[in-house]
Amino acid sequence: MDKKVMIFFSLFFTILILFILIIFISEYKNMEELREEYSYISEEAFSYKKTNLKIWAVNLILTFIIPFLILKTGLSNKIKIFAQSKTSNQFFIIAIYVLIYFLIDFIVTLPLSYYSSFVVKHRYGLSNQTFGRWAELLFKNFSLNFVLILGFTWFPFYLIYKIPNKWWLYLGLLSIPISIFVSFISPMYIDPLFNKYTAIEDKELEREIRTLLDKAGVGDANIYQVNKSVDTKEMNAYMTGVLKSKRIVLWDTTINNLTREEVVSITAHEIGHYVKGHIWKSIVLGSAFLTLILFLINKTSLWILNGSNGYFGFRHLYDIASLPLLIFVISIYMFFTSPITSTYSRKLEWEADTFELELARNKEATASSLLKLHEGSLSLPRPSKIYKIWYYSHPSCEERVKFALDYEYKNKLP
Template sequence: MKKSLYTTITVFFIFIFIFIFYVRFAEYKNMENLKSNPSQTISLQNHTIVTLPKISDKAISYKKVNLNIWSLNLFLTFAIPVLFLTTGLSLKLKSFVENTTKSFILQIAFYFILFTIINCLITLPLDYYSRFINKHNFGLSNQTFAKWLSDYLKSFSLSTLVGAAFLWIPYFIIKSSPKRWWLYLGLLSIPILLFTTFISPMYIDPIFNKYTSLENKGLEKKIYNQLDKVGLKDSKVYQVNKSVDTKEMNAYMTGVFSSKRIVLWDTTINNLAEKETLAVTAHEIGHYVMGHVWKSIILGGIFTILILYLVNKSGLWIIKNFGKILGFRNLYDIAALPLIVLLMNVFMFLGNPVMNTYSRSLERDADTFELELTQNNYSAITSTIKLHENSLVLPHPSKIYEIWYYTHPSYYERIEFASKYMPWIENKPLKYNKYIKK
C-alpha cells in the first residue's frame, strides 16, 4: 500500500516535470524567434506609422530568470503539501495542537497558523528573490528592503489571521454535510467574494499604499467625463503612490456599489501622455460597464463549486486507499488540510486554461470598448507598448504558456487589433454603443 502511494506521487511529479520541461523548451524557442525578428511597423488607416521597439536583451534575460522562478514555484506548489503528508509532519502538528487545547475551533486555528508559518519559511527565500532581488536586478523596483519586508509581513499576518479566524467554518460544514459540503462552500464563496470586492478597496488596499485624489485635476476631470458617458459618475478616481515600490505601471477599476473606483498608479500618470492614460482608464471602465466584475464573482463561485466537488471525490478516493498510511480517515480531520490544499492546487492548475481563456476574451472586449469610447487607436497602441516595454514583457509568449498562464492577449495581438478596429471610420455600428451616452 505504501509503495502504491509513493508510486502515485512519483508519477504525478513526473508529469509536472514533463510539463515544466515542455513549457521551458517552448518559451526558449519563442525567445529565439523573437530575437531573430527585425523591428516591425504598424500603419493605421489614417496613415500614421507606429514602430514597434526591437526586443531587448534585457527583456530576454528577465524572461529567462522568471522562467526559473516559475519552475521552482510550480514545483513547490505541490511539493510542500506532499511533504506535510508523507513525512508525518501534519500528524505531528495535529498532535501538538490537540495537546495544547481541547477546543476544536482553536485546534484548527493553531494548526493553520503553524502550517502557514512553515510554508512561509520554505518559500520565503524564493519570494524574497523573485519580488525584491530580481526586480532590483532588472531596474523595475524602487522599493527599500524595509518597505518590502513590511508589506510581506502585513500580507502574511492578514491572510494568516483571517484564515485562522474563519477556517473552522468550512471544517464545520464538511463535518456536518460530508456529501454536499462542496456545494454549500462553493455557494458561500459568492457572497464572500462580493464582500471582499466591496471592502478591499476601502480597508485592505490602503494598508499597503497611500491613496489620494489625482494631483492632475485636468486629467481627473477628463476621467470623470469618461465615467459620466457610461453612467458611472458616482465612481471615485484615485492615484496610489506605487512609485515607492516599483517603476512598472498599472491601472484598474475595482469595488462594487459605493466602493467602486478607478485607481491609477502614480507611475502610470507620470510616464504616459494624457491621451494614453485616458485610453488605459477607458479599458478599465469597459470591464465595469460590461459587468465583468459581477461575472467574475459569479463564475468564480461556480468554478469554486466544481473545484471543491473534484477535491471531495479525489480526496475520498485517496483516504479510502491510503488513509491508513496518511493517518486520517476523514476530510474534516485537521491533519487532512495539506491534502485539501494539494488537491485544490492540482485542480486549479488543470483549470487554468479554461479560466484564462475566458479572461482573455473579457480583455479583448475591454480593448474593444476602450477604442469605441476614445476613438483614439494611436494612444491605445502607444500606451500598450509603453506599459509592456516598461515591465520588460515580451511581445508574445509561446502558445502553451499563453494558454496556461496568460490572462490577457499578448501585447502584439492587442496592438494589431487596435490598428485595425475603426468602425466609426468605416461607418459601421459600434459593438458596445449601448453603454455610451450620446
Template sequence: MSRRLIATMIVFFILLGLFVFAVIREEHRNMEQLRKEYPELSQDAFNLRSDALKLWAIRLPLVFILPLLLLFTGFAQRVSVFAGERFGMAISGLVVGLAIFGVVYLINLPLSFYSSFILRHRYGLTDQTLLRWLELSLKGFLINKGILALFIWIPYMIIQWRPDGWWLPMGVLAVPVAIFMVFISPIVIDPVFNNYSQLPQGQLREDMEFLLQRGGIGDAEIYVVDKSRDTNTMNAYMTGILSGKRIVFWDTTLNNLQEEEVLSIAAHEMGHYIRGHIWKGILAGSAGIFLVLYLMNISANWILGASGGVFGFRNIYNYASLPLLLLLLNLFLFLGNPVTNGISRYFEREADLYQISLAQDRESAVTAMTKLYEKSLGLPRPSELYKFWYSSHPPIEERIDFYRTEEFITFGGEES
C-alpha cells in the same frame, strides 16, 4: 498505502516534469524567433524572461511537494494533535492554520525574496527598500493567511457535519464571501498595503470625469496609489461594485504617460466595468468554486481511503487534512488555468474594444500599451503553450494589431 495511489503520484510528477520541460522548450524557441523579428529588443528583456522561467520551474512543483511533505512527515498530524489536546475547535483551527501556512510561507520566502526583490532590482524594475519588502511580505501573510486561519474552523465544521457532501454547503457559503470581498477589499484591505488619494483637481481629472460620464459611471471615484514605493512599472485597474466602484491609477502610470494615454487606459478599465466583467467573473468563479470543491471532495476521500493511514489520520474533518486540501486545491486550480485565463483574455479583448471606441483614439492606446510593456521589460508574445495555460491578457503584438484594425462600436453594441 495502496499501489494505485503510489502509481498515481509517480505518474502525476512525471507528467508535471514533462509539462515544465515543454513550456521551457517552447518559451526558448519563441525567444529565439523574437530575436529575429524584433532585433531592437533589449537583452535585459530576454534575460528577465529566462530568469523568470527558472523560478517558475522551481515553484510549480513546490506547490505540490510542500503539502505532501507536511502529510508524509506527519507534521500536520502532530500539530493537529497538539492543538486539539489544548484548545477548542476555533483556536485549534487557528493554531494549525498558522503553523501550516507559516511553514509554507517560510520555505517559499527565499524564492519570493529572490524573485520580487533581487531580480526586480537587478533589472531596474523597482527601487523598493528591503524594509518595505519585508513589510509588504509580512502584511500579506498576516492578512491573507491569518484571516483564513482565523476562520478555518467554519469549513471544518461543515466538513464534520457532512463528511461526504460538504462541498455543496461550503460552496453556498463561499460565494457570498467572495462577493463580500469584492466590496470590502478596495476600501479595507488595499489601503493596508499602500496609500490611496483622490486624483488632484486639474485638467486630467476634468477629462477623466467627462470620460466616466460618457461611459455612464460618473459616480465612480478616481484614486491614485503610491506604487512608486514598490515598482517602476505601470498599471491601472477598476474595482468594486455599486457605490464602492473606483478607478485606480498607479502613480507611476501618471508620471510616465501623456494625458491622452492615461485617458485611453482609463477607457479600458471602464470597459471592464461597463461590460459587466466583475459580475461575470463572480458568476464564473462561483461555478468554478462548486466544481473545484466537488472534485476536492471526491479526490480527498479516495486518497484517504487509499493511504492506509500513512498520514496519521483517516477523516477529512481532521485539521491535519489541511495540507491535503491545499494540495488538491492547487491541483485543480492549476488544471483550470486554461479556462480561467481564456475567459480573462476574452474579457480583455472586450475591454480593448471599448477602450478605442470610447476614447476614439487608436494611437494613444498603442503608445500607452507599448510603454507599459517596455517599462516592465515584457516581450511581444509568449509561446502558444504558455499563452494557452498562463496568459491572462492577449500578447502585446495582438493587442496593438487589434487597436489599429478593429472597427469601433457604439455603446449600443452596433458597429459605427
C-alpha cells in the same frame, strides 16, 4: 498505502516535470523567433524572461512538494497532536495548526520570495523598494493572509464535519455573497493598508476621466492615484469595487510616464470591465465553477484518504491534519483548469479592449500605451502558445497592438 494512490502521486509529479520541460523548450524557442522578428528588444528583456521562467518552475514545484511532504512524512498529524496538547477547543486547535503550517510554508518559500520580488526586481531596474519597505509589505501580507486563511479554514472544516456529503455545494453557493462582500470592502479597508491613496493631482486628467464615466453611463465613481512609485517603476491602472465602493485607481508611475491621452485610454479599458459586468459575471460564473471543482476535490481527496489506509495518521477529511491533502488536491485542479480560466480571462480582456477603443476613440494612444506598459516591465511581445494557453490572462501585447491599430470604429458603444 494503496498501490493506486502511490501511482497517482508518481504519475502527477512526472507530468509536472514534463510540463515544465515543455514550457522551457517552447519559451526558449519563442525567444529565438522574437530575436529575429523584433531587433529592438533588449537582451535585458530576454534575460529577465529567462530568470522569471526559472522562478516560475521552482514556485510551481514548491506549490505541490510542500503539502505533499508535510502529508507524507506524517508531520501534518504531528502538528495536529501538538495543537491538541495545548487546548481542547476545536477552534484554537485549528488556529495553532494553521499558524504552524503557514509558518513552515512561509519559511520554506521566503528565500525564493526575497530573490524574485526584491533581488531580481532591483537587478533589472524595476523596483524602488528599500529592504525595510519590502519586509513591511511581507509582514502585512503574512498577517492579513493568516487572519483570512484562519477564518476560511475553520468554516469549511466545520461544514465537512457537519454535512460531509454536501459541504462542497454549500461552500460553493456561499462563495457568491463572500465574493461580493470582499469586493465591496477590499478597496476601502484592505488596499489602503499597503499603499497611500490620494485624490488625483492632475485635475484636467480627472475631468477627462469623469467625461468618460458619464459617456459610459457609469455614474459617480471615486478616482484615486496611489503611490506605487515607492515600490516599483512598473505601471498599472484598474477599476475595482462594487456599488458605492467602485473606484478607479491610477498608479502614480502610470500618470508620470504616460501622456494624458494614453492614461485616458487605459482608464477607458478599466471602465469597460465595469460596464460589461465582468466583476459580477466572474463572481457568479466563478462560484459555479468553484462548486464543480469543490465536488471533484471532495471525491479525489476521499479517494486518496481511503487508499492511504491510515498512512498519513488520520482517516477523516474533517480532521485538520488533512489540510495539506486538500491544498495538494486544490493545487492539482487549479493547475489543470488554468487553461479554462485563462481563456475566459482573455475573452473579457478582448471585450474591454473593444470598449476602450469605442469609448476613448484614440487608436494610436491605445497602441502606444500598451507598448509602454509592456516595455516598462521588460515584457516580451508574446509568449509561446502553450504558455499563453496555460497562464496568460491577457492577450499578448503583439495581438492587442495590432487589434487596436486595425480597429474600425462603430457608431455606438458596444
